[in-house]
Amino acid sequence: MNFNDYIRNIPDFPKEGILFKDITPLLKDKDAFHAVIDKMADKFKAKKIDYVVGIEARGFIVGTPIAYRLNRGFIPVRKPGKLPYDKISASYDLEYGSSELEIHSDAINKGDKILLVDDLLATGGTTKASIDLIEKLGGDIVGIVFLLELLDLEGREHLKGYDVYSILKH
Amino acid sequence: MNFNDYIRNIPDFPKEGILFKDITPLLKDKDAFHAVIDKMADKFKAKKIDYVVGIEARGFIVGTPIAYRLNRGFIPVRKPGKLPYDKISASYDLEYGSSELEIHSDAINKGDKILLVDDLLATGGTTKASIDLIEKLGGDIVGIVFLLELLDLEGREHLKGYDVYSILKH
Numbered sequence: 065m066n067f068n069d070y071i072r073n074i075p076d077f078p079k080e081g082i083l084f085k086d087i088t089p090l091l092k093d094k095d096a097f098h099a100v101i102d103k104m105a106d107k108f109k110a111k112k113i114d115y116v117v118g119i120e121a122r123g124f125i126v127g128t129p130i131a132y133r134l135n136r137g138f139i140p141v142r143k144p145g146k147l148p149y150d151k152i153s154a155s156y157d158l159e160y161g162s163s164e165l166e167i168h169s170d171a172i173n174k175g176d177k178i179l180l181v182d183d184l185l186a187t188g189g190t191t192k193a194s195i196d197l198i199e200k201l202g203g204d205i206v207g208i209v210f211l212l213e214l215l216d217l218e219g220r221e222h223l224k225g226y227d228v229y230s231i232l233k234h
Numbered sequence: 235m236n237f238n239d240y241i242r243n244i245p246d247f248p249k250e251g252i253l254f255k256d257i258t259p260l261l262k263d264k265d266a267f268h269a270v271i272d273k274m275a276d277k278f279k280a281k282k283i284d285y286v287v288g289i290e291a292r293g294f295i296v297g298t299p300i301a302y303r304l305n306r307g308f309i310p311v312r313k314p315g316k317l318p319y320d321k322i323s324a325s326y327d328l329e330y331g332s333s334e335l336e337i338h339s340d341a342i343n344k345g346d347k348i349l350l351v352d353d354l355l356a357t358g359g360t361t362k363a364s365i366d367l368i369e370k371l372g373g374d375i376v377g378i379v380f381l382l383e384l385l386d387l388e389g390r391e392h393l394k395g396y397d398v399y400s401i402l403k404h
Contacts, residue, residue, distance in 0.1 A: 074318040084318045088338060091298075092285065092307040101302055115262065124294040125310065128261075132271055132299035137262040140295065148244040148254045168258060 067232055070096045071212065085212055085234060087183060091125065100211060100231060101126065104181070105133040107229050108207045114176045115139050117203075119165065119194050120146070126211055127181035134179075139171045141194045154196040156189035165190060167197040174202030185210040185230055188219030195226070237402055240266045241382065255382055255404060257353060261295065270381060270401060271296065274351070275303040277399050278377045284346045285309050287373075289335065289364050290316070296381055297351035304349075309341045311364045324366040326359035335360060337367040344372030355380040355400055358389030365396070 070090035077084040090096050104126060113134060118127020119141045131138040143165065144153065150169040155162045172178065178198050182191060191208065198205055205226060213220070213230035220228055240260035247254040260266050274296065283304060288297020289311045301308040313335065314323070320339040325332045342348065348368050352361060361378065368375055375396060383390070383400035390398055 072319065077318040078315070086318050088310065088317070088319070088341070092309055092341065094301075094305055094307045097307055098302060098305060121291045121294060121312075121316075124291060125298050125308070128295050129299045129302035131264075132268060132302060135264055135268060137264040137267055138295065139262055140258065142291075145248070146291075147258070148247040148256050149242065149258070171258070171262065 065096060065099055067096060067100055087211060101129045101133055103231055104209045105130040107209060108179050109134060111206045112177050113179045113206060116179045116181055117141060117198060119182045119190055122183040123181055126183050130181055141165050141167050141197060152197060152200055154193040156193040165193045165197060172198060172201040172203040176203045177206045178203045180205055180208045183211045185213040185219045186217050188222035192222050235266060235269055237266060237270055257381060271299045271303055273401055274379045275300040277379060278349050279304060281376045282347050283349045283376060286349045286351055287311055287368060289352045289360055292353040293351055296353050300351055311335050311337050311367060322367060322370055324363040326363040335363045335367060342368060342371040342373040346373045347376045348373045350375055350378045353381045355383040355389045356387050358392035362392050
């Protein structure tokens with residue numbers, strides 16, 4: 065199965081000059097969806113993992129079935145104001161300005177083994193912020209897995225020293 | 235297993251007077267997470283289902299592993315401006331004003347059998363908007379499943395005629 069057949073290119077979204085990679089056709093096809101989750105999960109199944117962490121919102125879409133597949137718990141990294149309990153935050157740069165991500169303070173204990181999941185590796189900003197959150201709480205990141213990596217944006221440069229795996233490279 | 239042991243009550247979130255039901259302890263416990271997904275999915279496994287539809291964002295957290303478990307495709311209902319392709323929208327009331335949800339126009343074909351999933355049935359506003367989107371595209375809703383139902387808010391009153399199932403009733 066070629067997963068690229070299920071990625072739709074949308075020109076000029078969310079703004080002019082951006083070629084957006086739409087993963088919804090892949091999610092909709094039961095065989096492609098199941099196979100891509102298995103491939104993302106099984107890459108790390110030989111490692112000791114305590115929890116899968118997924119980044120809001122599309123990281124939830126791939127992260128929770130990976131947690132289910134690996135029979136591990138799921139921990140969400142969320143946008144500001146969404147998590148109700150004690151939390152910490154980390155900021156990341158946008159084209160203009162910056163934004164933040166948050167995680168519950170009690171989500172991770174020192175030494176917990178974490179698999180970090182998102183759909184897309186672009187510039188790596190949200191991934192790096194999520195790494196900061198996990199490591200501030202003492203978590204040990206044993207792997208980072210993406211459905212799709214945009215090579216031109218060189219996000220991987222910000223993730224040196226981590227075991228990074230992406231299913232598709234565009 | 236009593237899933238209620240994994241629901242954390244947070245007073246005054248997101249604002250004073252609201253008792254927020256935090257599902258993150260349940261998601262984090264691998265056995266509770268796995269068991270609740272199986273229970274939500276297996277309630278409908280005897281029915282013919284083509285696609286699972288989940289509502290952004292916490293509906294993604296429970297919806298995608300249910301789709302994985304049932305071996306069906308997943309279709310997201312998203313907040314405004316997130317979906318990149320041709321789409322339709324439906325509005326729902328907030329305490330002050332209103333907001334919208336969107337779905338891709340080609341996500342569902344006439345007669346497709348849909349299982350609609352979200353984490354929480356509160357007033358039923360976002361559920362009703364999602365039903366409107368699915369039915370505008372000709373989808374046939376064979377079931378609606380929630381992790382948690384807040385009985386006092388009587389959201390179920392807006393869902394008459396549908397096969398509605400919730401794991402926990404608070």
